Amino acid sequence: MITDTLFDITKASESRIADVDLDAPGFGREFADHMLEMEYRDGQWQQPEIKPFGSIEITPALNALHYAQSVFEGTKAYYVDGSTINLFRVQKNYERMARSCERMCIPTIEKDIFIEGIKELIRLDHQWVPEKEGNTLYIRPFACAFDPIISARVAEQYRFYIITSPVGSYYERPVKLTTTQQYVRAVKGGVGAAKTAGNYAASLYPAQQAKKEGFDQVLWLDAEEHTYVEEVGTMNIFFVIDGVLVTPSLRGTILPGVTRDSIIELAKHWDMPVEERRISIEEVMQAGKDDKLEEVFGAGTAAVVAPVEEVHHDGQSVTFDIDGRGPVGQKFYKAITDIQYGKAEDPFDWIASVKID
Structure with missing residues (x-):
């Protein structure tokens, strides 16, 4: 010893x-x-x-x-x-x-x-x-x-x-998301902001049902009104709407992701318009109909940046003809992974290097 x-x-x-x-x-x-x-x-x-x-x-x-x-x-x-x-x-x-x-x-x-x-x-x-x-x-x-x-x-x-x-990679291809009006991930005053085992156990059944319907994950809505987007089962969610990067604001029901925070910091560093706010699923779907929804992607440690090819809600879908990340998601993915692998400068002091003898 x-x-x-x-x-x-x-x-x-x-x-x-x-x-x-x-x-x-x-x-x-x-x-x-x-x-x-x-x-x-x-x-x-x-x-x-x-x-x-x-x-x-x-x-x-x-x-x-x-x-x-x-x-x-x-x-x-x-x-x-x-x-x-x-x-x-x-x-x-x-x-x-x-x-x-x-x-x-x-x-x-x-x-x-x-x-x-x-x-x-x-x-x-x-x-x-x-x-x-x-x-x-x-x-x-x-x-x-x-x-x-x-x-x-x-x-x-x-x-x-x-x-x-x-x-290896968590997702091998773009993902398909669907909402649910029957189940919720977290409620105000609960443990949605904690990374605790029970949160994930409670999400398994709805995710299983979504997979039976041909989707990869649930896009969770708020528990009170079933109106506002919160997060995906394995990652936070981002939308590019008419040139603006939008992600749901943290209200105690969403896990504060490290990759989520990194993307927001990078967007601000690049002077890219970014909004943390409540966003309704109806706004997302309408933006899709109006051709203003340019990209959707998830962000998390396991997936890094995962492109979304379909958002389904209440019988309607917004789809993207993609076989990989869109230009915005790819820009964040490359910036983050280049910093992680030491291929780019780290202006945020995000990296701790471990030296091997």
């Missing part, structure tokens, strides 16, 4: 990387050699440990399994060269996880543990970062209740983990 100022480190005796095709890893199916684990007990977080990736033993009475007191994050590592791996805006991921923890009554993890833990895992498992452009190492920090008690109350014990996974 190697002792570090922040972490106890136990290295894997043998790497599993020879069994993985990093050029075609899929998404979330393969995992790198090491993980971080930290326990919360007796009112404080204990010494974090980095150890070989593997199964964890739990009781069927585990609190998190019954009451979903669980939060997570998602970020990526990008191969630059043999000595450098880039991380993108991990500070924003930490800040969002801290807010999610507070909302779900989970003790906040220290920033140094979160950020330095990611960096240390990258140093140990840097060979797992795919060199093929477009493929990355997905990083999944998560925390959950760990009481061995079936009781609907705030837990006293927790676990924090970071695991990593080589991944």
Whole structure:
């Protein structure tokens, strides 16, 4: 065991990387050699440990399994060269996880543990970062209740983990979206702005129904009036209407995406007209009919910028004859990925580079 100022480190005796095709890893199916684990007990977080990736033993009475007191994050590592791996805006991921923890009554993890833990895992498992452009190492920090008690109350014990996974593209083609008048993702006063497991579980059934109808994801509307666009199940949403970039404003029911924020910052940097505001689905559909809806795209860590080829609502569709990103979406995609892969200057100080010995 190697002792570090922040972490106890136990290295894997043998790497599993020879069994993985990093050029075609899929998404979330393969995992790198090491993980971080930290326990919360007796009112404080204990010494974090980095150890070989593997199964964890739990009781069927585990609190998190019954009451979903669980939060997570998602970020990526990008191969630059043999000595450098880039991380993108991990500070924003930490800040969002801290807010999610507070909302779900989970003790906040220290920033140094979160950020330095990611960096240390990258140093140990840097060979797992795919060199093929477009493929990355997905990083999944998560925390959950760990009481061995079936009781609907705030837990006293927790676990924090970071695991990593080589991944390819999340969407292989433009996506088709449909609204639903029957289901909602989040309500005011709820947990829509937190990255918590229950949000995603609740969205699975409507998404499954959408897929049966030939769509890829649900374009969620607000819970009160079923009128205003909020987000997609796996990403935030952007519209280009008559030359203006428009995205729904954050009102506590939308996840504040890191990629979303990056696109808005880039638009302002370029003096591109951008509006964060309430936008009704009727406005979107009418803009489509009037040929003013120039592009629609989603934005998220997994997808980066995903083009939308159809928006369906109440029996009507707006479609785009595309086989890839439109010019605006492509401009954002290229700008973000060029910064991520170290191909362009980073005027925003978004990148944290990890040096490999």
